[in-house]
Amino acid sequence: MTGYPGFRVGDRIKYYRKTNGNRSQAVVAGLCGITERYLSMIENGQKTPSAVVLSRLASELGVPIAALLSDSPGPESVATDRTAPGIARALMGYGRPPISTPVVAVADLRERVEQAWRTWQTSKERFTEAEATIPALIEDVEHALRAYRRSNDRAARRDVLRTAADLYGLLRSYCRRAGRLDLSLMAADRAVRAAEDADDPVCIAAAQWNLGHVLLSDERDGAVREAKEVALAAVDQIKSETSTPQLTAVQGALELVAVVADARQRNWWQARERLEKRAAPLGREAGEGNVQRTVFGPTNVELHAMSIEMLAGEATEALRLADHVDTTGLRSRERRFTFGLEVARCYDLRREDAAVYVHLLGLEELAPEDLVHSPQAHGLVAGLVKRVRPTYKQQVTELAGRLGVI
Numbered sequence: 001m002t003g004y005p006g007f008r009v010g011d012r013i014k015y016y017r018k019t020n021g022n023r024s025q026a027v028v029a030g031l032c033g034i035t036e037r038y039l040s041m042i043e044n045g046q047k048t049p050s051a052v053v054l055s056r057l058a059s060e061l062g063v064p065i066a067a068l069l070s071d072s073p074g075p076e077s078v079a080t081d082r083t084a085p086g087i088a089r090a091l092m093g094y095g096r097p098p099i100s101t102p103v104v105a106v107a108d109l110r111e112r113v114e115q116a117w118r119t120w121q122t123s124k125e126r127f128t129e130a131e132a133t134i135p136a137l138i139e140d141v142e143h144a145l146r147a148y149r150r151s152n153d154r155a156a157r158r159d160v161l162r163t164a165a166d167l168y169g170l171l172r173s174y175c176r177r178a179g180r181l182d183l184s185l186m187a188a189d190r191a192v193r194a195a196e197d198a199d200d201p202v203c204i205a206a207a208q209w210n211l212g213h214v215l216l217s218d219e220r221d222g223a224v225r226e227a228k229e230v231a232l233a234a235v236d237q238i239k240s241e242t243s244t245p246q247l248t249a250v251q252g253a254l255e256l257v258a259v260v261a262d263a264r265q266r267n268w269w270q271a272r273e274r275l276e277k278r279a280a281p282l283g284r285e286a287g288e289g290n291v292q293r294t295v296f297g298p299t300n301v302e303l304h305a306m307s308i309e310m311l312a313g314e315a316t317e318a319l320r321l322a323d324h325v326d327t328t329g330l331r332s333r334e335r336r337f338t339f340g341l342e343v344a345r346c347y348d349l350r351r352e353d354a355a356v357y358v359h360l361l362g363l364e365e366l367a368p369e370d371l372v373h374s375p376q377a378h379g380l381v382a383g384l385v386k387r388v389r390p391t392y393k394q395q396v397t398e399l400a401g402r403l404g405v406i
Contacts, residue, residue, distance in 0.1 A: 009054070010043040012068050016061040017043075018219065022376055026266065027313040027349060032056040036266075062383050082373055083178040084131035090138035091171065091183055097139055103147045104140045106159045112137055113167045117293055120170055121332045127369045130174055141167050145194075161198035165191045165207055169293065172210045173334075176217055177373050188214045201241045205250040206292035208234035212257035216264065228261035246291050252282030253294035256304050263311045271308050275301065288329060295332045299325065303339050310342050315349035322346070337367040341377060348380055353388055356380060357396055364399070372403055381405045 017028050029039040034053060041047040049057065058065040116137060119129045141164050148157040168191035175184035188211040195203035208230055215227035231254040238251045255278045262271035280301050288297035302325045309318035322343050327336045344359035360380065364371050371377050381400045388396045400406045 009049065009068050010045045013039075013049075013057055013061070014043040016063050016067070019375070019379075022379070023345075024264075024266070024311055024313065027311075028057070028060055030313045031060050031349065062379075062386055082127075083175060083180045083183065084135075086135035087131060087138070087171070087174070088180070088183060090135040091175075091186065093142075097143050099146065101143060103144050106144065106156050106163065109137075109141055109144060110159065110163050113141070113163050113170070117166065117170055120173065121290075121293065121295075121334065123333070124367055125369060126333070126367075127174075127178070127373065130170075134171070134174070137167065138171070158198050158200070161194045162200055162203055165194040165198065165200075165203050168194065169206060169210045172214060176214060177370070179373075181214065181217060184214050184217070185211075201238070202244070202246045202250060202292060205234050205238055205247065205254065206294065209250060209253050209257060209292070209294060212254065212261075216257065216260055224261050224264045228258045231255070231257035231261070245286065248282055249286040249289055249291035249296045250294060252279055252286055252301075253292075253296040255279040255282060256296070256300065259304055260307070263308045266312075268308065268312045272305075275305055275308065279304070290331045293332075295330055295335050299327065299330060300335065303327070303335070306339070307342055310346050310349075313349065315346040318346045319343065333367050334370065337363055337370045340366065341374065341380075344380055345376065348383065353384055354392070356384060357388075357392065357399070360384075360399060364402075378403060378405050 017023055025039045026036045029036045042049050058068055120126050123129055144160045145164055148160045151157050168187045171187035172184050175187055191207040191210055195207040212227045212231045215223045235251055235254050238247050241247060259271050259275045259279060283298040283301040286297060306318050306321040327339050330336050340359055340363045344356050347355035381403055382405050384396045385400050
């Protein structure tokens with residue numbers, strides 16, 4: 001096969017690689033028996049795949065060959081929007097209370113935000129519960145911010161700003177998981193601004209950590225590099241402050257953002273070195289904790305070591321590392337879910353379908369709403385449906401139906 005005039009096959013391969021599990025070029029290339037460089041050249045239009053390679057790519061990406069040979073440009077990647085309308089409206093300022101409405105006491109706002117975070121990190125039904133309580137919380141916090149903007153009570157104003165930064169950190173996470181990266185970025189920006197107005201170094205560093213995570217999820221060219229730049233600039237700022245245990249923990253979390261950015265850019269050895277020489281010592285110094293909801297500590301460092309190998313396509317090494325990780329003590333159900341999902345992805349790389357299915361069932365028990373909201377989980381299930389053995393095809397099909405994959 002010499003070419004497909006007018007066809008942008010490379011664009012479509014890249015699109016389906018990202019949307020059907022968001023797997024790296026290294027992973028897909030390895031499973032198709034070609035080099036990562038060759039796949040990169042195909043996606044960039046520098047090489048045209050043979051019929052055999054095209055067939056392997058289509059099978060691996062879970063699409064018909066015809067989907068890769070369409071004569072139209074590759075479709076834009078569009079995330080499924082599962083954001084609650086009430087949260088979106090509140091974030092954009094609709095229905096805000098009149099200025100004459102009594103302001104909720106700062107201590108009460110702080111407790112409500114703390115409770116929202118506890119729910120978000122620990123509840124199986126965290127999306128449903130957040131959607132029920134957060135719209136009113138956004139309105140009350142924003143109302144307090146307006147009321148205290150020119151207040152002479154500097155301590156109360158600072159507490160309101162810290163509370164707002166914490167709330168918008170939560171909303172960054174919710175909106176990203178719900179498929180609204182635009183709202184996630186807006187929430188992260190508001191968190192940074194509130195933290196800076198509060199002049200709280202720990203709060204500022206945590207807000208930059210939140211912003212880094214939004215950029216890691218952004219598919220724009222250069223966004224991952226920006227995430228690393230944001231994280232390392234925040235690390236430099238921390239180093240100019242008086243050291244505290246809280247700053248140490250957030251610095252470690254920021255280093256992990258840079259680690260992920262290196263891995264996403266396929267700088268595997270750089271990612272491993274940063275993890276070993278920068279993040280791991282900070283993890284040992286900070287100990288297990290949850291400063292500013294970063295869940296940073298030795299266990300999170302171990303999880304990232306496993307993630308690097310998974311992203312590099314080294315499934316066997318990733319699973320070896322996973323065998324030594326105990327996530328039961330982590331305070332974040334979301335982080336435990338992410339670890340379990342990455343283990344499932346490693347088994348998917350090895351085509352151990354039964355293990356993939358078992359781990360997906362475990363994730364459904366651990367965090368059912370997260371499974372429903374995860375495009376990567378949907379990609380794993382869609383792949384299973386296409387190739388599963390008849391002996392448990394019905395069970396896999398039922399799981400796909402519960403997730404809305406089919």
